[in-house]
Amino acid sequence: MNDPATAAKPAPDPDLDKVLTACEERLPAPAVWxxxxxxxxxxxxxxxxxxxxxxxxxxxxxxxxxxxTSQRWLFGGDAAHDNLTDLLDLYDRLxxxxxxxxxxxxxxxxxxxxxxxxxxxxxxxxATVLHALxxxxxxxxxxxxxxGLGTRAQAVWRAIPGQRSGISWRYLRMLLGVPDVKxxxxxxxxxxxxxxxxxxxxxxxxxxxxxxxxxxxxxxxxHALDHEIWKYQTSASHARGTEAVxxxxxxxxxxxxxxxxxxxxxxVIPVSVMQPFVRVGHDYQGSDVMSxxxxxxxxxxxxxxxxxxxxxxxxxxxxxxxxxxxxxxxEAAIARCALEGGPFDPDxxxxxxxxxxxxxxxxxxxYTIHVCRAVSHITTAGDDPVQIGDVTVFPEIASCDLIRRTxxxxxxxxxxxxxxxxxxxxxPHALVTTSSRCPHSxxxxxxxxxxxxKIDRFLLLARFLHAGTHQSGWEITGASTAxxxxxxxxxxxxTARLDALIQRVTHLSPEDAPAFTALSSAIDEAVVKRGGxxxxxxxxxxxxxxxxxxxxxxxxxVVDLATALEAVLTGDDKGEGLSLRLRSRAAALLAxxxxxxxxxxxxxxKLYDLRSRLIHGGNLPEKDLRKTIMGIxxxxxxxxxxxxxxxxxxRMRDLTRRAFLARLFLASGTAPLWPFGRSTPVDAALADxxxxxxxxxxxRDRLHALGAGAAADPAAPGxxxxxxRSQT
Numbered sequence: 001m002n003d004p005a006t007a008a009k010p011a012p013d014p015d016l017d018k019v020l021t022a023c024e025e026r027l028p029a030p031a032v033w034x035x036x037x038x039x040x041x042x043x044x045x046x047x048x049x050x051x052x053x054x055x056x057x058x059x060x061x062x063x064x065x066x067x068x069t070s071q072r073w074l075f076g077g078d079a080a081h082d083n084l085t086d087l088l089d090l091y092d093r094l095x096x097x098x099x100x101x102x103x104x105x106x107x108x109x110x111x112x113x114x115x116x117x118x119x120x121x122x123x124x125x126x127a128t129v130l131h132a133l134x135x136x137x138x139x140x141x142x143x144x145x146x147x148g149l150g151t152r153a154q155a156v157w158r159a160i161p162g163q164r165s166g167i168s169w170r171y172l173r174m175l176l177g178v179p180d181v182k183x184x185x186x187x188x189x190x191x192x193x194x195x196x197x198x199x200x201x202x203x204x205x206x207x208x209x210x211x212x213x214x215x216x217x218x219x220x221x222x223h224a225l226d227h228e229i230w231k232y233q234t235s236a237s238h239a240r241g242t243e244a245v246x247x248x249x250x251x252x253x254x255x256x257x258x259x260x261x262x263x264x265x266x267x268v269i270p271v272s273v274m275q276p277f278v279r280v281g282h283d284y285q286g287s288d289v290m291s292x293x294x295x296x297x298x299x300x301x302x303x304x305x306x307x308x309x310x311x312x313x314x315x316x317x318x319x320x321x322x323x324x325x326x327x328x329x330x331e332a333a334i335a336r337c338a339l340e341g342g343p344f345d346p347d348x349x350x351x352x353x354x355x356x357x358x359x360x361x362x363x364x365x366x367y368t369i370h371v372c373r374a375v376s377h378i379t380t381a382g383d384d385p386v387q388i389g390d391v392t393v394f395p396e397i398a399s400c401d402l403i404r405r406t407x408x409x410x411x412x413x414x415x416x417x418x419x420x421x422x423x424x425x426x427x428p429h430a431l432v433t434t435s436s437r438c439p440h441s442x443x444x445x446x447x448x449x450x451x452x453x454k455i456d457r458f459l460l461l462a463r464f465l466h467a468g469t470h471q472s473g474w475e476i477t478g479a480s481t482a483x484x485x486x487x488x489x490x491x492x493x494x495t496a497r498l499d500a501l502i503q504r505v506t507h508l509s510p511e512d513a514p515a516f517t518a519l520s521s522a523i524d525e526a527v528v529k530r531g532g533x534x535x536x537x538x539x540x541x542x543x544x545x546x547x548x549x550x551x552x553x554x555x556x557x558v559v560d561l562a563t564a565l566e567a568v569l570t571g572d573d574k575g576e577g578l579s580l581r582l583r584s585r586a587a588a589l590l591a592x593x594x595x596x597x598x599x600x601x602x603x604x605x606k607l608y609d610l611r612s613r614l615i616h617g618g619n620l621p622e623k624d625l626r627k628t629i630m631g632i633x634x635x636x637x638x639x640x641x642x643x644x645x646x647x648x649x650x651r652m653r654d655l656t657r658r659a660f661l662a663r664l665f666l667a668s669g670t671a672p673l674w675p676f677g678r679s680t681p682v683d684a685a686l687a688d689x690x691x692x693x694x695x696x697x698x699x700r701d702r703l704h705a706l707g708a709g710a711a712a713d714p715a716a717p718g719x720x721x722x723x724x725r726s727q728t
Contacts, residue, residue: 022194110162424473467715
């Protein structure tokens, strides 16, 4: 009888062995392979990239994507979430295919054949035929794969001029998150070289199968290996040839061979597996290794090999220095040796992988920056992560999940906090992450700040839609490689565990994504006149409301929220009776069957009076404060004072939240009832019973249309985490 185990083994494939050897010799270690992020939420960008990038330098395609994104922004759109309707609409807005090609695209054609159509025309055809099949969004495209609709989509795509080979179709799938390989000339050349044959002898399907098999052998994503091969083939390292690369590797190993004994003599290494990362200037002096000839030799070799990176650094906006990379390389090698149990040997596998990573990072024209933030009182409906736009939410499943997952994304995490990650405790926790590609020509700190702002926007939307009590604990920004141009940066947001005297947990699922997108678009589309303005009431309200979740004590939050509520409902209104108008407008617009106008009016009166005493420096006796707090409608009579204060602040947060949504949607649409920046007889309108009901229904109906109708209602009762019961 045949041995089942033996029968299950795949037949030896000499070609695959050659490809695996080429990967080992020319690519970084599989652990650092990364798939390009693509466009998971934008079928429009994916179609543009897939067609435009074939047969031309990718920098040209980047320019097309950038100009398209700018044009969509000018028209109030968000390219990162565009469907094909949006793409075709921009063609129409700009005046057709020729105008689109002039404004957004380039004069490149789909092939060198005489009479070949422009890429701009091919993109228009592709968008038109896919839309006609009923595929308009990225999600619809993914759902169609492995179905009859997907087969028809592939057929019509390959019928478009210049797309018959199917290479752009495979690339389109990759850009939208579907595993595949793009067998273009770069991938084909790599495989042909590995096999020692001419490219013309290599069938496209064979290229795809070999790349897929090599990725599977390494336990990696096939589009991640595809991307690493593409980076190698287009890199300066490949252009220099294997001999030059070997010289760099020899110098890098020689430097480590000298640096390790120096650091060992100073008792810097070996390091503990619990604290594997060391930092120049903190754990050792840079001069101790810079004085060695091996350092100087490696530095000179890097400057010569990468003149575009290191020559005349002070004449470039974002200067880079070879010695910065050398220190990062040394620290990565030390950390890897420690984490893998040593020895600290310059010829060890951890050092070899660090050498490969150094060269790969320097060869690449861009790198990935991750931002990871620990957040309390937020989780997902299950154990799987949930992606909302550019942000991914990973629920905490076990102790230390947050930092461990962060370290998977940012290997040098321990250096961010000097080895000690701040402790937060207000479960459930989640790690909220976002990633951005950063060309070496751009400022990485600006890219990191912009990515962090995406998380801020996500949390703002979560608070508006779900009234969650989540707070940020800590945040780390860093590169996806241990050898990197910047050291991970940390940020703390205060002691989340001390403020958590009320809990309202947000449970996210993929079904929440459309509401987040719709509300974000509504905020971006708000017609707020900012020209010549230092600040606007709209922006003040957003800033103060968001800050009231993150910073300061409860009294500071009362001031922030009252200021935000005033900015939302009164704006630039002046004159007497401002406080009365504020209370009356809130009661008129926000009242529901379960939250009456009288309760809203009375609560705002008490909280606004507390705010006035706080900011005007009036005396505030303890008995008066207790009376005010215990008089709020959502505070239980038997609540402990600290918990009562937290619930009172939460009441103010919820009223401000609903007031903002009401004001936003009363100002939106083609015929807004209460537009921004325009004088409107608001109080007269709300005094009329019919008009008041019309206005109240209008903003609630707009939220329902976005699939977020529940956000218009009062927040669900909060939980006192001490007694584990609602105090409302």
